Amino acid sequence: MTSDPTSDPARDLLxxxxxxxxxxxxxGAAVVVLDVRWRLxxxxxxxxxxxxxxxxxxxFVALDTELAAHGAPSEGRHPLPAVADLQESARVWGIDAxxxxxxxxxxxxxxxARAWWLLRYAGVADVRLLDGALAGWREAGLPLETGPGHPPLRSGSVVLEYGHLPVLxxxxxxxxxxxxxxxxxxxGERYRGEVEPIDPKAGHVPGAVSVPTGGNVDADGRFLAPEALRARFETAGITRDAPLGVYCGSGVTAAHNAVAMTLAGFEPAVFPGSWSAWSNSDRPVATGASPEGD
Structure with a gap:
């Protein structure tokens, strides 16, 4: 599925x-800025x-505890938090409707991107990514603060409900x-099953195609233009009239691809459990460079 490819989704996403x-x-306070630094x-x-x-x-938002829950291995390493817990956090951050x-x-x-996807999935209407991230802010010569930061002066009142974006x-x-x-x-090396640094099995979901997230941005960390992203995904076999899903290791960088796909005019469904959930089951695994495996 796609949205109108002639529109400019970047205005609403970035x-x-x-x-x-x-x-x-x-x-002023109607703009809430969240710092979501996390690396595997x-x-x-x-x-x-x-x-x-x-x-x-x-x-500062802690991805492991505020944007994820913790459950059985079969749920993956970053299962979605209970919506009530996310709502409580969002109100602490000062978010209103x-x-x-x-x-x-x-x-x-x-x-x-995980915060972008999760908050939109929960119904927050206006969530955007700072294009270029922290490096882009620095490059623009804008001021920075140091120290642990301070909580908002007031709590927010947002009401959240899951289901505003498609999931798998x-x-x-x-x-x-x-x-x-x-x-x-x-x-690519994790997709092919050559290495697996954290999950119990190496390889990929049979039939899945490899489109690493690193190719979504330029050398400065800014998202490519929508038409370039569209060409990238179409080269991978994505069409406008067929189902589209995306996963990663634990549901974090899948959201980055979901952003890029949305910028390109597609409507992806995210598999939050991702490979960490799939590989903790008895489901089949493919290895090698081809979707069905070598």
Whole structure:
């Protein structure tokens, strides 16, 4: 499925640093900025990195605990939090129904895309990624703060409900792999099963195609133009009239591909459990460079 390819989804998904600075001057507390720094190789380093430098007034969000729950291995490493828990966090962050929420990280939005997707899935209407992430803010010469930050002066009142974006479970992912295009967002060597640093099995969902997230951005960490992204995904076999799903290792970078697909005019369904859930089951695994395996 796709949205109108002639529209400009970037206006609703991305915001430039200079435009964010201007918007905050205009709307004040109605603009909520979330710092979502997380990396697979340094999952606990976010608070220290935040304290070293962050956007003025930004609120640090812990991906592992505030944007994910913890359950059985079959649910994956980052299952979705209960909507009541996410709502409680969102109110602590100061989000109201009419807030503009801007998310960023220090890794080309690979982690903050999870916040973008999850909040939109929960019904927050205006969520955008800072294009270029923290590096883009620095490049624009805009001010930064240091220290642990401060909580908002007031709590928000947003009411959240899941279901505003399409999702897949493992059965749904298998169906999309056979009836449309299921995209694996991980690095190629993990897709092929050559390495697996964290999950119990190496390989990919049979029928899935490899489209690593790193190709969504330019050398400065900014998303490619919608037409370039559209060409990238069409080369992978994505069409406008067939089901489209996306997964990664644990549901984090799948959201980055979901952003890129949305910018390109497609409407992807995310498999939140991703490979971490699939590989903790007795489901079949493919290895090698081809979708069905070598």
């Amino acid at each position: 915001i430039r640093p200079v435009d964010l600075a201007r918007l905050r001057d205009e709307r 190789d340094r999952p606990g380093a976010g608070p220290a990195d935040f304290a070293e430098a962050h956007l003025p007034g930004a609120i 009419d807030s503009t929420v801007v998310v960023y990280d220090d890794s080309a939005n690979m982690a903050s 479970d493992a059965d749904g992912a298998a169906d999309v792999a056979s009836s449309g295009t299921l995209v694996d967002s991980r690095a």
